[in-house]
Amino acid sequence: MTSENVKQPSPKKKRGEMIAVCSAKGGVGRTVLTVNLAISLFKKNIGVSILDGDLQFGDIGLAMDLQSTFTIKDVMEEIAQLDEHTLISYLCKHDSGVRVLPAPDRPEFAELVTKEAIQKVIDLLLQEFSYLVVDTGVGLGEQTIELLEKADQILVVTNLEMATLKNTKLMLETLELLGIRDKVQIVINRSTMESVIGASDVPDILGIEDPIFIPNDFGVASQSLNVGIPFVINQGKTEIAKSIFKMAEQLTSRRDISYIKSKNPSVLSKLLSFKRTKEGTGE
Numbered sequence: 001m002t003s004e005n006v007k008q009p010s011p012k013k014k015r016g017e018m019i020a021v022c023s024a025k026g027g028v029g030r031t032v033l034t035v036n037l038a039i040s041l042f043k044k045n046i047g048v049s050i051l052d053g054d055l056q057f058g059d060i061g062l063a064m065d066l067q068s069t070f071t072i073k074d075v076m077e078e079i080a081q082l083d084e085h086t087l088i089s090y091l092c093k094h095d096s097g098v099r100v101l102p103a104p105d106r107p108e109f110a111e112l113v114t115k116e117a118i119q120k121v122i123d124l125l126l127q128e129f130s131y132l133v134v135d136t137g138v139g140l141g142e143q144t145i146e147l148l149e150k151a152d153q154i155l156v157v158t159n160l161e162m163a164t165l166k167n168t169k170l171m172l173e174t175l176e177l178l179g180i181r182d183k184v185q186i187v188i189n190r191s192t193m194e195s196v197i198g199a200s201d202v203p204d205i206l207g208i209e210d211p212i213f214i215p216n217d218f219g220v221a222s223q224s225l226n227v228g229i230p231f232v233i234n235q236g237k238t239e240i241a242k243s244i245f246k247m248a249e250q251l252t253s254r255r256d257i258s259y260i261k262s263k264n265p266s267v268l269s270k271l272l273s274f275k276r277t278k279e280g281t282g283e
């Protein structure tokens with residue numbers, strides 16, 4: 001047998017990264033963040049899918065103006081035989097290119113979605129897409145905790161209201177108890193809104209460092225939700241859209257670094273020592 005006849009093992013695909021978006025209070029911007037972040041990641045030529053994990057009252061379908069599509073409830077009916085090809089046929093392809101698995105049509109269907117099934121769906125999506133962005137139900141219900149445990153990164157969305165901050169702090173404490181606090185990145189939404197609490201006070205209040213700030217722009221955010229066109233598509237020059245592009249940039253560069261680190265630590269240390277040498281020589 002010649003070497004050409006020997007089938008080379010196909011290079012193993014890098015597993016995607018799951019980002020879960022959650023909050024301690026409702027109406028703070030989880031859905032706005034989920035759809036705009038997913039599309040911003042896709043704009044960087046990255047395969048992205050969205051799972052609406054707000055299983056009772058998910059409105060990703062509305063936020064992206066998706067017309068009558070399959071939902072995760074339909075996937076449940078095929079879960080035993082489900083493979084990546086069948087799953088992809090259930091996803092709704094949004095005009096942006098992002099693929100979406102919406103939440104069930106009715107709140108009472110949420111409990112039909114079992115833990116095992118959702119884990120299987122997520123694993124298959126992570127095989128196929130570089131990023132999976134998951135919106136979640138408000139607070140820390142059982143299904144949300146399962147999603148947060150499974151996620152690689154958790155974005156906890158807050159704002160400048162005292163009640164939201166108080167509950168966000170409690171949420172952080174619970175995530176600490178669950179042993180998943182180190183995956184958390186705080187996002188201060190509407191950070192420029194008028195409030196007695198300034199955005200710069202939030203790190204001290206929550207005991208955190210380096211939050212991500214998204215400015216206040218109710219006109220753009222609410223119109224985009226109402227018409228179902230995420231603002232990063234048609235309002236890319238606004239500050240709110242720019243802040244989401246920046247966030248996508250940060251997430252992808254962080255991922256590239258952790259990937260190099262895990263696959264080839266020597267390359268990373270060489271790169272870092274090269275950078276240090278250059279800094280040392282003032283080059």
Ligand SMILES: Nc1ncnc2c1ncn2[C@@H]1O[C@H](COP(=O)(O)OP(=O)(O)OP(=O)(O)O)[C@@H](O)[C@H]1O
Pocket residue numbers: 023025026027028029030031032033054138189190214215216217218219221222223225240
């Ligand atoms: N940066 C922002 N500036 C101004 N308004 C915003 C901003 N982000 C979100 N909003 C507004 O806040 C409201 C709630 O947003 P969204 O539906 O995304 O929140 P949510 O956390 O998903 O809510 P729910 O708990 O109902 O799922 C909407 O009216 C939206 O337009």
Ligand SMILES: [Mg+2]
Pocket residue numbers: 030031032054059
């Ligand atoms: Mg929502």
